[in-house]
Amino acid sequence: MNTVVLFVLLFVFMFMGVPVAVSLGLSSLVVIMAFADDSLASLALKMYETSEHYTLLAIPFFILGGMFLTTGGVARRMIRFANATVGHLRGGLAMASVMACMLFAAVSGSSPATVVAVGSIVIAGMVRGGYPKPFAAGVICNAGTLGILIPPSIVMVVYGAATETSVGDLFMAGVVPGILLGLLLMVAIYWRAHKLDLPRQPRASFGEVVTAARESLWGLLLIFIILGGIYGGVFTPTEAAAVAAVYAFLIAVFVYRDIKWSGVPHVLIESAKVTVMLMFIVANALLFAHVLTTERIPQMIAETIIGMGMEPWQFLIVVNILLLVAGMFMEPTGIILILAPILFPIAMRLGIDPVHLGIIMVVNLEIGLVTPPVGLNLFVTSGITSMSVSDVIRAALPWTLLLLAFLVIITYVPWISLALPNFFK
Numbered sequence: 051m052n053t054v055v056l057f058v059l060l061f062v063f064m065f066m067g068v069p070v071a072v073s074l075g076l077s078s079l080v081v082i083m084a085f086a087d088d089s090l091a092s093l094a095l096k097m098y099e100t101s102e103h104y105t106l107l108a109i110p111f112f113i114l115g116g117m118f119l120t121t122g123g124v125a126r127r128m129i130r131f132a133n134a135t136v137g138h139l140r141g142g143l144a145m146a147s148v149m150a151c152m153l154f155a156a157v158s159g160s161s162p163a164t165v166v167a168v169g170s171i172v173i174a175g176m177v178r179g180g181y182p183k184p185f186a187a188g189v190i191c192n193a194g195t196l197g198i199l200i201p202p203s204i205v206m207v208v209y210g211a212a213t214e215t216s217v218g219d220l221f222m223a224g225v226v227p228g229i230l231l232g233l234l235l236m237v238a239i240y241w242r243a244h245k246l247d248l249p250r251q252p253r254a255s256f257g258e259v260v261t262a263a264r265e266s267l268w269g270l271l272l273i274f275i276i277l278g279g280i281y282g283g284v285f286t287p288t289e290a291a292a293v294a295a296v297y298a299f300l301i302a303v304f305v306y307r308d309i310k311w312s313g314v315p316h317v318l319i320e321s322a323k324v325t326v327m328l329m330f331i332v333a334n335a336l337l338f339a340h341v342l343t344t345e346r347i348p349q350m351i352a353e354t355i356i357g358m359g360m361e362p363w364q365f366l367i368v369v370n371i372l373l374l375v376a377g378m379f380m381e382p383t384g385i386i387l388i389l390a391p392i393l394f395p396i397a398m399r400l401g402i403d404p405v406h407l408g409i410i411m412v413v414n415l416e417i418g419l420v421t422p423p424v425g426l427n428l429f430v431t432s433g434i435t436s437m438s439v440s441d442v443i444r445a446a447l448p449w450t451l452l453l454l455a456f457l458v459i460i461t462y463v464p465w466i467s468l469a470l471p472n473f474f475k
Contacts, residue, residue, distance in 0.1 A: 075334035111291035141243025165194030188445035200228035335387030377418015
């Protein structure tokens with residue numbers, strides 16, 4: 051009964067237009083006060099305790115590092131390097147845009163940040179170069195989702211904290227799928243470019259490629275510092291996030307000098323705003339998860355599914371459908387914190403690797419970022435292109451179908467996700 055009331059209240063609040071984070075907190079608060087013996091003081095303490103997780107400390111640091119790199123000229127340099135590498139191919143500018151999204155995803159950890167940083171530059175460039183605007187918008191809207199798949203990823207940090215899974219293993223597991231998805235998008239662009247007879251650019255000289263690579267090197271080194279430091283035993287993922295933030299500050303202010311000292315407070319304030327918003331969602335979602343755990347909902351669902359004799363492949367179909375639907379209405383962090391504690395115990399009982407499950411969830415949440423009505427990348431792309439959201443949805447749909455095909459591959463070929471983590475064990 052308590053569980054029914056909890057979910058009914060959650061959906062009632064959401065349909066009333068109450069923000070998701072507030073809906074999670076209010077529904078949890080009502081259920082606890084009505085059916086439990088906790089006091090208001092203990093609820094405040096519980097919200098603090100549930101969010102006081104060492105792994106979650108990585109979130110503000112990754113946000114700060116990404117903000118320094120987004121505000122600075124790192125994206126511009128990565129775009130130049132990508133363009134010098136593949137811009138001469140048919141549809142090369144669009145392919146370079148995907149490559150730039152892959153590179154920037156490796157330093158930002160955020161999908162919307164990737165869309166803004168790369169899309170605000172390359173979409174206008176593609177339109178000037180003769181590409182249809184919907185084509186350019188659809189490519190960037192979907193390629194930007196790589197921001198949460200290619201490490202470092204804030205969503206992976208949240209999943210690791212919610213399930214006690216190694217964040218380092220999750221980061222390593224995202225490398226091969228991230229590269230594979232980027233390549234699939236580039237192959238699709240190449241095929242589509244020939245159909246539409248899209249333009250190609252002059253081939254860059256070897257010297258231009260070397261110059262572009264040298265200028266973007268400082269930004270690209272960040273991914274090697276993070277993964278190398280974690281797997282080299284130099285620091286934990288949380289410490290890696292702090293190192294990333296300091297490194298991003300140094301290259302943005304002292305190496306590239308794109309940010310003046312007077313601009314540093316602005317970056318700090320903006321990153322603090324994003325952090326507070328995200329951590330508020332985390333705290334309320336963890337309180338919601340606490341209520342679920344108290345009512346033994348994950349355990350009961352796990353026992354029911356095991357009792358039904360459901361095979362692992364059948365369970366993964368249910369997981370994908372559930373996450374795809376949830377992704378249409380909620381943002382990734384909230385989905386992870388609500389559903390991971392429910393799905394994780396079942397997956398363990400069925401013998402599904404926790405790292406593989408994490409990558410499956412991340413790919414589902416990627417698709418959620420480009421599906422209406424709440425797909426965040428749709429609104430971000432609409433904002434930077436001045437297109438209506440409905441036009442962006444139509445432009446993104448063909449590429450989203452490719453993401454769905456990729457989801458099937460990732461779900462049923464676990465080797466793709468587990469190859470690197472298993473290699474380094």
